[in-house]
Each structure stands twice: as structure tokens, then as C-alpha cells.
Amino acid sequence: MRRTTASSTSAHAATIAASLALLALAAPAAAVGLIPRGATWRYLDNGTDQGAAWKEVVFVDSGWPTGRAQLGYGDGDEDTPVGFGGNASNKFITTYFRHTFNVADPGTLMGLALRLLRDDGAVVYLNGAEVHRSNMPAGPIDSLTTASSAIGGADEDAFLDVVLDPGDVVTGDNVLAVEIHQSGPTSSDISFDLELLTAPAVLVRGPYLQVGTPDSVVVRWRSDLATESRVSFGPAPGDLSTTVTEPGPTTEHEVEITGLAASTPYYYSVGTSSVTLAGGDLDHFFVTSPPPGTRQPIRIWAIGDSGQCAVSQAGCNDATAVADAYLDFAGGDITDVWLMLGDNAYNIGTDNQYTAAVFDTYPHILRNTLLWPSPGNHEFGASDSPTQSGPYYESFTMPTAGQAGGWPSGTEAYYSFDVGNIHFVALDSHDTDRTAPANPTTNICPGGQGGAMYQWLCADLAATNQDWVIAFWHHPPYTRGSHNSDNEPADSGGRMQNLRERFLPVLEQFGVDLTLTGHSHSYERSMLIDGHYGLSNTFGPEHIVDGGDGTPAPGGGDPYWKPTLGMAPHEGSVYSVVGSSSKISGGFLNHPVMAVSINELGSLVVDVDSDRLDAYWINDTGTVRDHYRITKGQAAVPSLSPRALATTAAALLLCGLLALRTRALRISRVALRSES
């Protein structure tokens, strides 16, 4: 399957301002008010039982008094006080309300929703038919039927969202009738207000795709008014015959589709039972993951510190250029895994900043690519891992129960998942306890020691048998870009050091192949290294598994080679800073572990195919500025390369002298980098 609208990015920047303007409006303003909040209603507060006729359109209510909502008594916030019969210990149970509104052409109504303030219970009728019941018992209702419970506190002021069927609206006059019921004759107050809105189905975010597995996916979107949530999907844009509906009205729609076939494309649309908000075209699709362990091509796109669009138009332009360059590179091929490496929305990751920097910057990619985020420091101006609150956690759905593979983490702050023959690990390097056992570089995963994230990582990596492990988080263990991993704790509160000293030993023990981070606004990429957990001045040849640049021939170098196809400890890892996806900030860019350091805008593409990993760093003009390859397993042994010989047991004796010579060359390279 190929992407069909890669060129749509150019139109994106122009939509940002419009989308922000839309979001700036209060939600009701985006819809048309058939009955506004604070409307004038006719009401009857004489304690009589009105039977059934009162709610019909033809009922003559001209004898009822009128008053502006809020109507009620007992709270002091009423615009129109209504009566309760004068006896405070034996108040009328039921008060009736009616409002007539006119619709010239019901066919133009895209949807219908009401917002109801009721204290205590209510039954709502549209043109004589009951359309909603709130806090009232089931069964017949009369004037003595009490509400199910007393309403108090903040609930007294809450407007409840209710989705209605626009098909119930008729041409001309329509009547909305409401009966408000007390919870008892001594209850102190009643309250009533209502707004009726049409065209509620304005899409303001998404749709976007989360937590993809071989048989399920989560589809999310945001509408300006609360509606039900419906996803229709099928094998073709014109065949979306299967639907999943979540009836509860919400503006934050999150629908999990299950029972899907692995490695299968599905097209989809989102909306309600009456309105399609998006999709049903060639651009809205997802492809389910292959079963774990499957060896087939997997494409990964990683961006870091990409959130500058929330700050400036220039940031938008840069982020968009990076995305466009990637899409051009991809040439229409789909992206199986999209990683965000933190600082996804500057400056502090508010909801509006997330809208601008993520959902309005990449809508064309979000709608057909599974996104797996990790948080950076800039997320935590508005979000909070210890309480898992704020826009980062509210915007994204991450697997907490191991449902996408891996060990259950019990939290969205850190998690894991499998795609094909790759195991992915996401850590929270900023706001989650990073405690490890004492002497963490040698006392690795002793069991029962360290914080919850550390222990989870140990269990998670011990429980996977995938060919490849890719870990990602925000704070780089090695960098000399706009941050300096030697300058801890002054720089970043010790987080880079924590990750390097406490978590890298675990990852390397279990054979992690590639680690992706951001934070420094540049691209830095290491040699194939192992066992380096100190400051940069402690890095030496003993930590170098392969000191080359990993470039596949022709044109230089040789790919990195790891003897084992699978997770084997200490065969070397590549550490990469991918932090310039919307901004560059320079720096010394001379960390000695790095084979390549570039101060340009860009993003990283990782293609994994069975026993081979190719990584391409693409700048914002589409130039591939770094390409390295890791091959794994005996079948991938390159012919007589120094690395292969040095790491193949059968060739150890034969290559003794050659290995010594290679090591001497690596030492020279390290020294040169340190001086540059």
C-alpha cells in the first residue's frame, strides 16, 4: 500500500491559522444554537399533573408564564425564580418547561446535541417524543415521581451533553419540552437551563491512530461538541461496512477497533451515526501490525523536538519542511511506526500548543500512521507523570497492559510494543522515578530493586525474543549539542547521566540495537559502542565495538555487524540524537562516541528488513546526510571485514594481528574527534 496524498503537506501551513482561530472560539460558538443558553421558556409551577398532552407541539401554552433561563429556586443564581408551592417542607415535585423553535429546512442539520443543566432530575421531549432522561427512574413518570438522587455541589452547575437525532426535527415549529423533578418534597432547590445545538460535528483534531497491534487499533479525534463516537471501516474507501460506536457523548473520541486481521490495510471514517466528520477516502487508512516475530520490511520515522510550530510560523515552516522531506524520501510508501522523541509541543505543551505543533502540523500523516510518543522536558510545563494528567497524557493513548506486546507497565509514561521482529521500548526520562539499584553499571536487574520503571524495563526486556530492540526517550545519554551530557546535573537535572548510568547497562545487557533521543537540537549519531557509562573523557577504545561510520559500501566504510540475529548482550548499540525536527541550536558537536554530528534540520528513517537495519538521516531539503547499516546474524557476515573477523569466534586467531591494527586506528579516530 502506498500513501496517496504525500503532497498535501504544502497546504498544511495555510490551515494552521484557521484551525487555531477555530479553537480559540468557545465550543458553542462553533455550532449553531437552535435554543441558546439563557433562552426564554414558558413554564408551569403550580404543582399540577400535566399528563401527556403538555409535551406535544399542538399543546397551547400561551397561559403559562415566561422567564429567562436559568429557571429554578433555592440557589440564588436564577434569572427567573419559579414557585414551589409555598410550603418549604412539601415542595412541588415537578415543574414543566416548553420552548418553541423554528427550522426552515431540517435537511441542513448536520447533527443535533443538547446541553442540559438539571437539578435534580429531568425528562426531555422533542416534538412529543422522549429523547432524554437524566437522573430519573425508568418507567412511567408522573408529577409525583421523584428524581433518582439529589444533585449537589459542582453538579448543580454542570451542563450535560446529549446527542440527539436530527431526524426528529421537523420543518417549521418544533417544541422542546422538559419536566424537572425534585429529589423530594424538602429538597432546597431546582435548576434548569438548556441549549440545543445543531451542526455539532466540527472536527477540531485528528483523526489519529494509536496503539496498533496485529488485531486492533485505537482511533482518536476531537470534535467541538460532545457527540457519540463512530468509526466505520472496511477494505476500501467505498466499503466501510463495519462500524464501532461508543454511545457516550464526548469531545475526545477514542474508539478501539478489535478483531482485525494482521498486516492488513483498512480504510476508515469517523463521525457519528448521522454525520461523517472525516475519512471514507484514500487518505484515511491504517495497516495492522504483522504478528510479533514476523520478518518483513518495517519502516520507522523518528522526529525529535518537533514542537516549534506552537511557537512561531518559522517553526511551523521548519517542521513542515522536515516532514515534507521525509514524505518525499518515502515516495508514497507507508510508515509502519512513527516515533516522537519528546518536546513535541513548545513551550510547555499546553493543549493549544499540542494542537498547533502536532495535530495541525501533521494531520495528513496522523490519519494513516501509528504514532508512538515519548515525553520531553517541555511537555511537563502542562503535564504531569506522577498524576498522569495534562495535555500529553490526555492527547495520546499508550499501551499500559502489554496489549501491543511487551510487559505491562501499568502506566502511559513508559511502555513497550512489538511491530514485526522489532521490540520497542519507550521511557520517560523526565518526570518518572529513575531510581536504580546500587552500583547500577554492574548490579544489573537484581530483582526487586530500583524504581518501578527500572524493574519494568528489566522484566520487559527479559520477556521478549524479538530480533531487534529499539529504545527511545528524550534525554540523550551522550550529547554535545545544545545540551552537554558531561555537564550534569546543571544541565537537565542529572537526567542524561541517570539514563546513561542506570538504564544503558540494562539495555546493553539485553542487547538493545538502537537508541533514539532528542533534547539537543541537532543530529548526533554514535559508532557501534558498548559499556560506556561515564563522562566523555572516560570513553576509550575498549568501548568501541566498531569505530567506523557504518556506511554500507560502496562509497565508504562497511556496515556495522552484530553476530547474533536476536537479542544478544553487549554486541554494540548505536545511540542517536534526533533533536532537530523543527529547530537547530548548534553546540560543540564533538562528543567522542559520535561518528556523525550535524547541525541541520532533519529527521531519521529506520528501515528494518529481517536481519538488516538501515538508518537514514534526512535534512529538511531532502538530502540524506547520514546512512548507516547494522546487519545481524551469521548469514549477514560481511566478507572478511575487520569487524566481522574480529567478532567471529572462528576467526579470532586468524585475525589477531588485524584486530590489533584496527584498534589502533580507532584510537586515532577517537583522539581526532576529541580534539576537533
Add this chain to the structure above:
Amino acid sequence: MLFATRLVVLLLTLAGIALPASQARAHGSFHDRVGAVSARIEREPANADPYLARSVLYREHGDYALALADLEAAARLDPGRREVDLLRGRIHLVRGRPEEAVPPLERLLEQSPDDPAANLVLARALAATGRHLEASERYSRAIDYAPVALPEPYLERARELLAAGDEQRDEALRGLDAGMQRLGPVVALAMLAIEIEVQRGRVDAALARLDGLAARSPRQETWLARRGEMLERAGRREEARAAYARVLDELDTLPAHRRQSPAMRQLESQARQRLDRLARAPE
């Protein structure tokens, strides 16, 4: 959204609004951001908001004295600002003076007893000062008021209960089980529960928990080693011997690259030593 989160959003948003575009673009620079907020303080010296925003920046940068000074300034300008106490508590905790974190957090919680963030920070401050039972009670409130369950408060509460004394072990275990009931088999909670079961002499219960964890893992060697240790500690020597022997069997089934890894070599060595020890020790 939660109280504490709202506060931070408000504070930093206010600071962000003040950033001119040229400086806002330099978001990555701590000094630029501090400079922008400081400029706002100069323009609005009677406004507490930029002081609070700058305090957060200083705290993140590790400049705790400066962060506290800005909080004091904000408190003088606006004595009613409740968030000052939460920020004070966080700073004192992160600077390693937990005892100084307690009073402002307690003040805040008198006004907002259901704030999960303030309860959690206070719990951690109490834990750091050795007030274990009080800490566990605060953890419980943080858990109760939190919108979602998370592993860390459950784990930390159990550790505080254990630190409070042996008589709290069952309570700690109940808390861990409550956490796993909500969160699933979170390994940190499960491992501590196993340890408590062993401490209580309920080895079979511990083994059952261990088996539950092991069943999720495709490789059994490390779980079997733990099983052997638990059985050995309980004096169940034959079963311990069998477990260690199975460790060696499992290791034999591993491909060479895994069997030769440092961790597996260490596991093999330990299993052989323990088998040897069990063989030599008198029954």
C-alpha cells in the same frame, strides 16, 4: 484538570505570553527564557505571576536558592497564592531538604485536601524524613484522589509501610494487591509482594505469585533461579535443588550466544554454587 497542573499551566502560560517571538524561538536556552521572564518582572514588578514562572525555571535548572527567592517575592506580592506552597514543597524535596517541604505542603492541603499532586509530594517528603506511617497515609490519599492509577505510589506506599515495622507487612501486601488489581501484573509491585510473602513465611503463596510472573515470560531461567533461592531460604532443600537443576537445564537449551552472555554465565555459576552448597550442607 488537576489543581496542580492547572497552576503550572497558568504560570508558564503567563510567562510564555510575555515572550517576544525572537526570544520565544530560543526556547531551548534556559538563559533566554529566564531573561524573557525577568524582563517581564521589570515591566510588571507588582505581578506575582512572572516570579512564579521564573521560580519553576530556576528549579528545573537546579538554582534552588533563586527559585525559593522568587517564590518569596511572589508570596509577598500575592499572599493568597496557594501554588506557592506546592512549588516550595517541590523545591525543598528536590534540593534534599524534605523536612522543609512538609510545612508548606501541609498548609496547602488544609485548603485543598484532595489535591493528588500535593499529597504525593508530601508523601515523598515524609518518606524522606523517616515518617513512614504518615507517608503511607499520604500515599493512600494520593492514590485515592488520582484520576488514574499508577505503579509508583503503590510501590512507594508499600515500602513505607515495610519501613514502619513488621506489623505493617500485611497492610503493605494488601496495598500491593490493590495496585495490581487496578494495574495488572506490574513487576515492581509483584516482586515486592513476593518478598513480603517470603518474609511472612508463606512460601507457597510467594511461589504462586512467582509462577504467575514467570508464565508471562518466554524464558524461565531467571525465574527458576529465584524460585530456588526462595525454597532454599525456606529450608525446602530438595525443591530448591530441583529448581537450580532446572536453571541449568534451561540454560542448556539456550543458543550459544545467550548462554555465553555475562548474565547467563553468572546465573549458571550461581546455580552450580548453590547446588554444590546444598549437596555439601548437612540435612
